[in-house]
Amino acid sequence: MKGKGNNTKSIQEIGWLKLDNAAKLFPAIMTGELTAVFRITASLKKPVRFSIIREAAEITSKRFPYFSVSLGSGLFWHYLEFNNKLPRIQTEDKTPCTAFAAHRRNEPLYRILVRQNRISVEFFHILTDGGGALEYLKSLLLTYFRLAGNEFTSTEGIMSPETAITEEEMEDGYKRFFRKETPPPGKLTKAWHLPYNLNEKPRLKVIRSEIDLCRILEVARNNNVTLTEYIVSVYLFTLQKIYLEEKAKVKKLKRGVLRIEVPVNMRKKLPSKTMRNFSLFVLPEIDLRLGEYSFEEILKIVNYQIQTGADLKQIGRFLSQNVGHEHSFLVRILPLFIKSMAISAVYRRLGTNQCSGIISNLGSIKLPDEISELIESFELVPTPPNTHVKISSAMVSFRDKLHLIFSNVSNSTNFEMHFFKFLTEKGIPVKIVNYK
Amino acid sequence: MSYCANCGVELDDGLNSCPLCSYNSANDQKSEATEQSELYPSDIILLYKKETRRHIWELSGIISFSGIAVCTIVDLVIKKSLTWSLYADTSIFASWIFLTLILLAFRKYFIIIPGFLFTVLSSLFLFNLFTPPINWFYGIGLPMTLALFACVIIMTILWKVAHFKGFNILAFSFIILSAFCMVSEAFIDKFLRNSVDLKWSAIVAISVLPVALVLLFVHYRMHRGKRLDSYFHV
Numbered sequence: 241m242k243g244k245g246n247n248t249k250s251i252q253e254i255g256w257l258k259l260d261n262a263a264k265l266f267p268a269i270m271t272g273e274l275t276a277v278f279r280i281t282a283s284l285k286k287p288v289r290f291s292i293i294r295e296a297a298e299i300t301s302k303r304f305p306y307f308s309v310s311l312g313s314g315l316f317w318h319y320l321e322f323n324n325k326l327p328r329i330q331t332e333d334k335t336p337c338t339a340f341a342a343h344r345r346n347e348p349l350y351r352i353l354v355r356q357n358r359i360s361v362e363f364f365h366i367l368t369d370g371g372g373a374l375e376y377l378k379s380l381l382l383t384y385f386r387l388a389g390n391e392f393t394s395t396e397g398i399m400s401p402e403t404a405i406t407e408e409e410m411e412d413g414y415k416r417f418f419r420k421e422t423p424p425p426g427k428l429t430k431a432w433h434l435p436y437n438l439n440e441k442p443r444l445k446v447i448r449s450e451i452d453l454c455r456i457l458e459v460a461r462n463n464n465v466t467l468t469e470y471i472v473s474v475y476l477f478t479l480q481k482i483y484l485e486e487k488a489k490v491k492k493l494k495r496g497v498l499r500i501e502v503p504v505n506m507r508k509k510l511p512s513k514t515m516r517n518f519s520l521f522v523l524p525e526i527d528l529r530l531g532e533y534s535f536e537e538i539l540k541i542v543n544y545q546i547q548t549g550a551d552l553k554q555i556g557r558f559l560s561q562n563v564g565h566e567h568s569f570l571v572r573i574l575p576l577f578i579k580s581m582a583i584s585a586v587y588r589r590l591g592t593n594q595c596s597g598i599i600s601n602l603g604s605i606k607l608p609d610e611i612s613e614l615i616e617s618f619e620l621v622p623t624p625p626n627t628h629v630k631i632s633s634a635m636v637s638f639r640d641k642l643h644l645i646f647s648n649v650s651n652s653t654n655f656e657m658h659f660f661k662f663l664t665e666k667g668i669p670v671k672i673v674n675y676k
Numbered sequence: 677m678s679y680c681a682n683c684g685v686e687l688d689d690g691l692n693s694c695p696l697c698s699y700n701s702a703n704d705q706k707s708e709a710t711e712q713s714e715l716y717p718s719d720i721i722l723l724y725k726k727e728t729r730r731h732i733w734e735l736s737g738i739i740s741f742s743g744i745a746v747c748t749i750v751d752l753v754i755k756k757s758l759t760w761s762l763y764a765d766t767s768i769f770a771s772w773i774f775l776t777l778i779l780l781a782f783r784k785y786f787i788i789i790p791g792f793l794f795t796v797l798s799s800l801f802l803f804n805l806f807t808p809p810i811n812w813f814y815g816i817g818l819p820m821t822l823a824l825f826a827c828v829i830i831m832t833i834l835w836k837v838a839h840f841k842g843f844n845i846l847a848f849s850f851i852i853l854s855a856f857c858m859v860s861e862a863f864i865d866k867f868l869r870n871s872v873d874l875k876w877s878a879i880v881a882i883s884v885l886p887v888a889l890v891l892l893f894v895h896y897r898m899h900r901g902k903r904l905d906s907y908f909h910v
Contacts, residue, residue: 256906314907321906447695449685572910657683657696664684672680672695674688 257320261414262517263366267318268583275339279621281360296384303401306410311342336621340364370602371505372515394608413518424561430593431499434630436650443649444624448673451642465543468601473542478659499525501595520558522549592628602636619643733779740772762806770799815867823859827852847891854881
């Protein structure tokens with residue numbers, strides 16, 4: 241581990257970074273609606289003091305210099321250029337996750353948003369995933385609370401500004417753990433999509449919910465599944481309900497597979513401390529061409545598929561597939577504009593067809609008690625879904641509450657209604673949260 | 677603390693009806709808006725905008741056709757035949773078609789652009805018919821209109837494609853302008869002398885192209901300040 245000073249200098253010397261494997265997709269597909277931006281919010285127990293948050297952002301951003309970058313276009317690939325710029329601090333807007341002007345020179349690719357008692361960070365996915373962004377937010381909160389006059393005996397689990405920056409934080413985890421000999425996964429059939437029409441632009445609408453964590457955990461444990469598996473099962477069961485309603489109307493539906501994309505934080509599976517993107521995914525599915533499933537059957541299937549799919553050997557096949565393309569000589573020497581067009585076309589043709597829904601689980605946030613007491617809740621707003629999938633969701637648990645959010649670009653809230661109705665019928669209290 | 681009687685979810689303070697199903701717990705029945713139709717606010721705004729465009733179109737139709745009638749009658753009364761009013765009527769009618777395309781084929785560029793092209797060509801064809809004996813439409817009118825539309829389409833595509841808009845847009849417009857000048861001179865020469873000898877358009881190109889190259893260099897190399905190692909990494 242090198243000292244902070246040395247590494248900061250070396251980052252300035254390097255001047256730029258290659259995009260990690262996951263990030264390579266985003267410059268090619270991002271639009272004003274498909275922004276590839278996600279938000280993590282911390283609601284404090286007291287209103288936020290704007291004067292302090294500015295100073296806290298300045299201190300914290302120096303601890304995470306690899307986020308102070310802007311997007312550059314090379315002849316063959318995009319890259320990240322160090323710019324030493326601080327993130328913009330803005331008032332939280334009604335529409336979350338709006339796009340960054342990523343192609344503008346020296347444009348920061350993350351921002352801090354403040355409103356009432358909420359501090360949010362929005363990151364362009366090109367920089368990092370939910371895991372990396374959460375580490376930044378935790379560090380920002382620690383600095384903010386300290387500047388507000390609090391003193392803490394323990395800062396365990398938080399990358400505080402005085403800790404040393406390691407080179408490992410900047411590494412490309414995908415490249416480090418790529419094994420050439422691992423075979424790629426099998427080809428996937430096309431998944432069914434929700435039949436709703438799209439909203440008028442700006443399309444994104446967000447529904448926030450607060451769920452009793454103890455109760456939902458109890459229900460999940462009674463069914464011998466984890467929280468993620470339980471939520472995924474409810475998601476698939478709701479999709480099945482809408483699919484069957486649609487089938488009764490349309491009779492012939494082209495696709496019969498319902499598949500959910502569940503991102504997996506690879507930092508928990510492999511020994512990497514990278515702060516850049518390092519997630520892969522499992523794809524639990526049910527095939528309705530085989531008949532209708534009861535909820536108990538779906539629970540069993542999802543439990544099996546997530547347990548086997550998240551196995552390191554199995555999930556490594558996706559890593560092999562994704563990084564393998566990037567290693568191809570032909571792909572590497574293609575000029576950027578052709579590569580971008582090809583990536584965009586492949587994403588439109590394949591990427592949007594693979595799944596019917598997305599659920600990201602940031603997990604349970606653990607902070608020292610002294611710090612936890614100052615925070616009411618956390619929530620994660622997922623990146624806006626594409627116009628085929630239409631709805632994406634994200635959840636995070638903190639203390640005794642689970643915050644589940646749906647991002648929806650369609651003009652119907654039918655899916656969310658069925659989803660929450662199912663939970664309340666199972667005796668799990670759900671509160672719909674309204675931001676003022 | 678209130679609950680939605682339909683979904684069973686608890687509603688946060690300030691929520692009068694359920695955001696999921698629009699069920700109004702206060703009245704213990706579905707809110708009026710949902711009872712009447714399944715429209716969401718965005719749909720209503722969309723319908724409102726569409727209706728407004730239709731009203732503007734109807735009004736423009738009344739004004740245009742009144743204008744055509746007035747011009748025709750005045751021409752007939754004073755000159756006892758249709759003379760200048762043919763030009764005025766064609767122009768007013770073409771303008772109304774433009775407005776119709778913009779209002780009724782709203783943002784459907786695959787309809788608007790060919791519609792514009794067809795209207796311009798038809799108007800020029802009619803003007804040519806009104807001015808015998810010189811037949812200039814096929815020699816100059818048609819090719820120059822096509823060239824102009826091609827230039828506008830290319831410029832629009834470049835504008836859309838360029839992520840960073842600055843000197844590059846100015847340079848592209850210079851290059852396209854000089855290309856248009858050359859095409860114009862070629863067709864005018866061909867029409868007047870039956871041979872092509874580029875003179876003034878060549879001077880325009882020689883003056884403008886170096887400026888465009890300097891602008892492109894400034895934009896892509898100096899202004900962006902790219903590092904060579906990052907720019908060329910494979």
